[in-house]
Amino acid sequence: MDLSFIIPAYNEAARIEQSLAQAREYFAPQAYTWEVVVVDDGSSDDTAAIVERHSGDGIRLLRQPHNMGKGAAVRRGMLEGRGTFRIFSDADFSTPIRETERMLKELQHHDVVIGSRAIDSSYIKKHQPWYRETMGRIFNLFVRMIAVSGIHDTQCGFKGFTAAAAEAVFSRTKIDGFSFDVEALYIARRLGLSILEMPVEWFNDERSTLNPVSDSIKMFRELLRVRALHRGFDPSPRPLGQQDKLPAA
Ligand SMILES: Nc1nc2c(ncn2[C@@H]2O[C@H](COP(=O)(O)OP(=O)(O)O)[C@@H](O)[C@H]2O)c(=O)[nH]1
Numbered sequence: 001m002d003l004s005f006i007i008p009a010y011n012e013a014a015r016i017e018q019s020l021a022q023a024r025e026y027f028a029p030q031a032y033t034w035e036v037v038v039v040d041d042g043s044s045d046d047t048a049a050i051v052e053r054h055s056g057d058g059i060r061l062l063r064q065p066h067n068m069g070k071g072a073a074v075r076r077g078m079l080e081g082r083g084t085f086r087i088f089s090d091a092d093f094s095t096p097i098r099e100t101e102r103m104l105k106e107l108q109h110h111d112v113v114i115g116s117r118a119i120d121s122s123y124i125k126k127h128q129p130w131y132r133e134t135m136g137r138i139f140n141l142f143v144r145m146i147a148v149s150g151i152h153d154t155q156c157g158f159k160g161f162t163a164a165a166a167e168a169v170f171s172r173t174k175i176d177g178f179s180f181d182v183e184a185l186y187i188a189r190r191l192g193l194s195i196l197e198m199p200v201e202w203f204n205d206e207r208s209t210l211n212p213v214s215d216s217i218k219m220f221r222e223l224l225r226v227r228a229l230h231r232g233f234d235p236s237p238r239p240l241g242q243q244d245k246l247p248a249a
C-alpha cells in the first residue's frame with residue numbers, strides 16, 4: 001500500500017459524504033495504491049453510518065469508543081494505516097485533496113511535510129475569520145517560543161509522514177486534543193527527522209467544530225505540557241506497531 005489518507009471526523013455528517021466522493025474521484029485514476037481511513041471520533045450524529053455506507057473499495061472506517069479528541073483520532077489512523085506514506089486531512093478538505101500530489105513528491109525527500117498557511121498568503125483562497133487567524137498567529141508565536149522554533153503554522157489540518165516517521169512520532173504522542181500537531185512536531189524534531197513546511201492552498205469552510213474560547217484554552221494548556229510530557233525522552237526504537245508485523249500466513 002503506497003498511501004494512507006487519514007480523515008479524523010467528529011460530527012461530520014454534513015460534510016463527510018462530499019469529501020469521500022472527492023477522495024474517490026481523486027484517487028481512482030492514480031497509479032499508486034491507496035486507502036482512505038476515516039476515524040470516527042465518537043460522533044453523536046450519523047458520521048459513522050454514512051462512512052460505513054461508503055466503505056469498501058479503498059475506504060475504511062475506524063471507530064473510537066467515545067469522543068477522545070482529534071489528536072487521539074489522528075494517532076489511531078496514523079498507526080493503523082498501512083501506507084508507505086500517511087497523510088491526514090481535516091474532513092472538510094479546506095486544503096484541497098489535489099495537494100496530495102505535491103505532498104507525496106516532497107515526502108520523497110523529507111520525513112515529515114506539513115501544510116502551511118503562513119508562508120505564502122497567495123495560497124489562501126478563502127481566509128479563516130479574522131479572529132481565528134489572529135488567534136492562530138498568537139498560538140503559533142507561543143509554539144515557537146515554547147515548543148518548536150522555526151515553524152510558522154503548526155495547526156494546518158494537512159500533514160504527511162513517511163511510514164517510519166508516522167510510527168516513530170505517533171507511538172510517542174500523548175496529547176489527545178488539538179495541540180497534538182505541536183507535540184508531533186516537537187517529537188519529530190527530537191528524533192532528528194527532517195520537516196518541511198510547505199505552503200498549501202486553503203479554502204476555509206466556515207462551519208467549524210472548534211469553540212474559539214474553550215478550545216483555545218484547552219490548546220494552550222496542552223501546549224504548556226508538551227515539554228514536560230517528554231522530559232525523559234527516549235529516542236530508541238519503539239516496539240513494532242501492528243502494521244510492521246508479518247501478515248498472517
Ligand atoms: N477526532 C476529533 N476530531 C475533531 C474534533 N473536533 C473536530 N475534529 C476534526 O478536526 C478537523 C478540523 O475541524 P474543523 O471543524 O474543520 O475546524 P476548523 O476548520 O479548524 O475550524 C475536522 O476533521 C473535524 O472533524 C474532536 O473532538 N475530535
Ligand SMILES: [Mg+2]
Nearest residue numbers: 090092094205
Ligand atoms: Mg475546517
